Amino acid sequence: MTAHLQRGLGVALWRQVADGIRAGIANGLAGEAGRLPPEAELAQRFGVNRHTVRAAISALAHEGVLESQQGRGTYVRRRQRLVYPIGERTRFSAGLGDQARDTSSEMVGTAREPSTLWVATALGIETGKTVIRVESLGKADGVPVSRSTSWFDARLFDGIAELFSSTGSMTAALAGFGVRDYRRASTSIEARHAEEADTRELNLAPGAIVLVTRAVNCDLSGQPVQCSVTRFAADRVELSVEAPAPGSSG
Amino acid sequence: MTAHLQRGLGVALWRQVADGIRAGIANGLAGEAGRLPPEAELAQRFGVNRHTVRAAISALAHEGVLESQQGRGTYVRRRQRLVYPIGERTRFSAGLGDQARDTSSEMVGTAREPSTLWVATALGIETGKTVIRVESLGKADGVPVSRSTSWFDARLFDGIAELFSSTGSMTAALAGFGVRDYRRASTSIEARHAEEADTRELNLAPGAIVLVTRAVNCDLSGQPVQCSVTRFAADRVELSVEAPAPGSSG
DNA sequence: ATGAATTTGTCCGTATGTATG
DNA sequence: CCATACATACGGACAAATTCA
Secondary structure: OOOOOOOOOOEOHHHHHHHHHHHHHHOOOOOOOOEOOOHHHHHHHHOOOHHHHHHHHHHHHHHOOEEEEOOOEEEEOOOOOEEEEOOOOOOHHHHHOOOOOOEEEEEEEEEEEEOOHHHHHHHOOOOOOEEEEEEEEEEEOOEEEEEEEEEEEOOOOOOHHHHHHHHOOHHHHHHOOOOOOEEEEEEEEEEEEOOHHHHHHOOOOOOOEEEEEEEEEEEOOOOEEEEEEEEEEOOOEEEEEEOOOOOOOO | OOOOOOOOOOEOHHHHHHHHHHHHHHOOOOOOOOEOOOHHHHHHHHOOOHHHHHHHHHHHHHHOOEEEEOOOEEEEOOOOOEEEEOOOOOOHHHHHOOOOOOEEEEEEEEEEEEOOHHHHHHHOOOOOOEEEEEEEEEEEOOEEEEEEEEEEEOOOOOOHHHHHHHHOOHHHHHHOOOOOOEEEEEEEEEEEEOOHHHHHHOOOOOOOEEEEEEEEEEEOOOOEEEEEEEEEEOOOEEEEEEOOOOOOOO
């Protein structure tokens, strides 16, 4: 479990240790009590000086992950990665509902624009036809975990941005347009380093990892109603692909 | 487009620039010819010294993303990611079959060991019962793309390692034990920075990203037959979740 | 073919950040 | 707190390879 740290690859040791502690917490490093091992033990475990561990803990405390108290120890404020399901019936709040006290999905912007090749293909319309773009931010317990960009056919969903903004729910917004249920048709997943926009919008450190999903959602008749690109903070969530019950089509 | 870089975050400027260049390439920074702007221009664009840009380019060249030639310029080595399907009927070679000339899956080790909590839970046996662990390496056109660790109930699949080793196919190996077909029951996906083992086994550069999937495969009756942890080189593959035809269970 | 312009490669020195003990 | 060693970042100057008028 002792991560192999290296000097000279552009990431300071204290930040590698910080990432290691964050990952370790998900694997029970802090135990049931949520209490981190003493700095000296962490220093030995990571093979670095205690000063370096202190710098790492200081950074994590500043991020809100840890909380140090003189004489008592260092305690974890957020436990483990959230598990985000990407099965065919994905709903943001429903999926995270039992893992966080407070989940929210708020709109942070919208626009009408001509569709790009990918969006048009996904929605089954001609390239360049007007689509509605909706930008939203998903939070769990106040911490940003996902940043989505969704597109809708402007001819069919005029006003959906306002509806989503007022309800804070994509399911409710789609229901307002007669879409009673929808399913995820396909999802592609890739991982990359955080760009400047990611560090700003998801509150990430440079060099952090972002999981990117590209999805198409269809109504019950199989007609595409929405496509989206979502960026997740990889250190805060893991994705879970839920399979349907055995015996269905392949 | 000018990313605003910051000092003192524990991430070296040259690494932030490297991430910026990598992101920029995806947005057409290198143009049609795949040629990067001159170092001096990049330096001005990122607001850093040319030496810092050179350090970033050097790192990307070491990763295999870029290639510099004195007097000529710096060029992008265009390699598009392989799409790896993780639907319910995933097969390594079948999934990649049309994207690479030559795909192979070779066994690189095996052992009998007591099952850990996760493996036992996944396979539906008691913790500590003996399981067979099979280590394998997946390649496409000679380049390693995935590194899997699989576990089987030793009571049911004694000798499967030898069968997999000789056939090079997990499907064939399972068929030898009467498993005519199998389906993926669940998959969790997370992303993290490459550890030392990853850089060695998948031939990655330090700081690269690894996609980790944890999966359970069941036979047609729903009985678990195999569980596995697979590490993918995130810069060589993207995962694709294939949905079944609409109308199945949810 | 020659020379100028362009672009990458290498050297110097110096200041600051990081890591150890 | 201190001292020491190494990594990072900057600035300038020049060499080497390529391109093109």
